[in-house]
Amino acid sequence: MDFGTELKGCVCRINNCAIELFSMEEDLEIEDEDSWDLVGRDLRLKATFMYIDLSRVISSCESDERKKTLTGLANKFFYFMDELGNAVKDRSAPLVQVCYRDTAHVLREVVAALEPSH
Known part of the structure; x- marks a missing residue:
């Protein structure tokens, strides 16, 4: 497999994870203990x-310049993912909703920044 194919696979997996994360919003309305662990x-x-x-x-x-832009967005995204993970760990439904919105917003920026790369 050449490196170009590997990168296309990476971008494809990123997009697939993004789609799954965007569709998780309803799953974050957690009502039972087992669901908190599963979502986490x-x-x-x-x-x-x-x-x-x-x-x-x-x-x-x-x-x-592209490396700097993507690194900044990735760092921002992972910061918000950590915050979301902590909110889930703390089982704070209102905080989960706020953190999810922040995470999804930055993830949209990441996905948009990746578009020209394939």
Whole structure:
């Protein structure tokens, strides 16, 4: 597999994770204890895949400006993912909603910034 194909796969996985995260909003209206744990594990798993794939995409950037832009967005995204994960861990439904909106907003920026790369 060549590096271009690997990068396309990374961008595809990032987009798929984004779609799944965007569709999670209703799942975040958590009512039972088991759901809190499940949502927390799902968020950590998605964050892990996103981290690996974004790292690969960023490290392959030929333009310093593009690398800087994507790094800034990725750092912002992971900050909000951490905040969302903490809100889920604390089982704070109102905070989860606020953190989710922030995370989704930055994720839209990340996805938009990746568009020209494929």
